[in-house]
Amino acid sequence: MKKKIWIAIAVVLVIVIVVGVNIYRTYADSTATVEAEKAIKEEINSTVMTPGTLAMADESTLYQDPAKGEVKEVLVKEGDQVEKGDSVLTYENQDLEMEKEQNDINIESLYLRINSLDKQEKRLNDKKSELADDVGEEEAAETMEAELDQVKMDKRMANLDLRQALLQQDRLKQKISDLEVTSDISGVVLEANDASAPQSTQMEKPLLRIGSMENLIVEGTLSEYDTLNIESGQKVTITTDVLPDEKWEAEVMDVGYLPEASGAESNASAVQYPVTVKLKKPEELKLKPGFQMILEIETESHEALTLPFEAVQQDGEESFVFIVEKGKAVKREIETGSSTTKRIEITKGISTKEQVIINPPDKLKDNMEVTVK
Template sequence: MKRKIWISILVVAVLAIVIGLNVFRTYADSTANVKTESVKDEEINSTVMTPGTLTMANESLLYQDPANGEIKEVLVKEGDSVKKGDPIITYENPDLEMEKEQNEINIESLYLRINSLDKQENRLKEKENELADDVGEEEAEETMETELEQVKMDKRMANLDLRQALLQRDRLKQKISKLEVTSEISGVVIKVNEPGVSQSVLEQPILRIGSMDNLVVEGKLSEYDTLNVEAGQKVTITSDALPDEKWKAEVMDVGYMPEATSGEGGASSSAVQYPVTVKISESEDLKLKPGFQMILEIETESHQALTLPFEAVMQDGEKQFVYVVKEGKAVKRNIETGSSTPKRIEVTKGLKKDEAVVIDPPEKLKDNMEVTVK
């Protein structure tokens, strides 16, 4: 008798457990735990992001000029500060020095010749005056005319030669002045390459001087982005080298013509890119060096809008929807979206401010399902 009672109790307990599990499963399938966030009314900024390279707006590159001769000395070293007009390179040119010396000798010789011809002309005139006392002025003039005309002609030729020699001296002075090269800008010597005569060396600048007071970032824009970017727009600059730092800047210039690009093997690429130059604010303390890779976030538009996190938006074909929590239930709501930021998206239709939307909805979540907000 007792055995039958225990068996009955066990059967009832098993049935109770099975029924309880089914009830729990049914309840669990009809409810879900969710996280929510409220729809916010905030300022949203539309941005264009593109990589760029930090460089100097004011930069001077000096190349070796074989026409000046050989470089005698580079007067500066990397890191030196220079002012505009400071000597930075000197050349030596033996041929030019010899030409200068020959020109000086030629000029001196011409002056001596002209002085000699002046004396000769004076002597001939004195002789003409003495002869005039004996035979008369007219006959004396006819007698001395040929010699005097020849001397005058020689003087004119000597003066022409002197003018030409003096012009040559001026040209030589200009050439010699180029033997001492001065800086075109004030700045810092960034790079010094050893002078040489090989073609590869001649193609490199001997000196690179730049001003660290005026730094810019040069990047590229697609055809579409150029329609939205213009001079004066605000820019936020970041760098992987200093991930926690940000710098303020503004668009200085957008290229009118695209840059030539090439694909693999030098083939022409269909991608068209336009240069963009961004000027960093003068007040910004930039701890980077020219050549660093930067990321430009250009603010193309700013306006007030309702926004929500990207994680709340679901896709059903071409339609977008969210789940709005109403009276303990998740209600499916079709929406339309607009501009976006890296974390949030604008809602242009379908939601109101402060409505609670489900973030990362679970797969089992259905329309009008009861939910528990975590």
């Protein structure tokens, strides 16, 4: 008898629990606990984001020049600081030295010849004067005319040859001077390669690369559409994945007028234009050239009504939010505009007085009762 009573009690308890769970589920499915906040007005910036590469605005690359001869010596090594005008490498050219020596001999020979012709002209004039005393000036002039004219012609030709030789001497001096190569910028030697390597390798790799870390830039590309909204002077914020908590201020320095050259197999619709960004305080950037950067270029700034991204839902092309009205979630269609990394502009659909549900749960439906945390 007692056993039957305990069985009956257990059955009743099970029925009560099942009914309670169903009641709880029904209530839970018809209500939800949510977080909500009001939209705020804030300054929002329209931006264009594009990747870029850190580079130096002032950089000099020196390759071997076979026309100058063979490299005699590289005078600097990687890491050396150089000033503009400092000698960095020298060439030697035996053919040039021989040509200079031949030119020097030619010039000396021409001076001797002109000096000899001057003396010859003087002797002929003296002879003409002596002859004039005997036969008269007119007949003496006729007698000596041919010889004097020939000497004067030879002298004129010798002077022309001398002028040409002196011009050649100036050119040779310049070529010899060019055998000593100087840096055209102030900076640090980034790369210094062995001058004795095979010539084919030297032509591929520079002998020297010199750059200045005092004037850093970031080089990137823009789409056709973005080039219409970006111009010199616009504000830029630069970040990098290497230092995610750091950011630097910069401004657009130049937007290329012509697109970057592309290969024949590249997509013709993906035309890219070069953009150059100049850092305002390059000394604060402790990165090396070649680092990958992210450029966020500000194209417009305006006051806007914004919400966190998590509040906005999508249904196809329709954007909507849930508004809390009289304890219920009311679905409201909205229109959006610009955005930042965390918030989005609401151009139509809500006001600053309404509470908007943030991170609405999946079960939330229109006109469902809600409790705001």
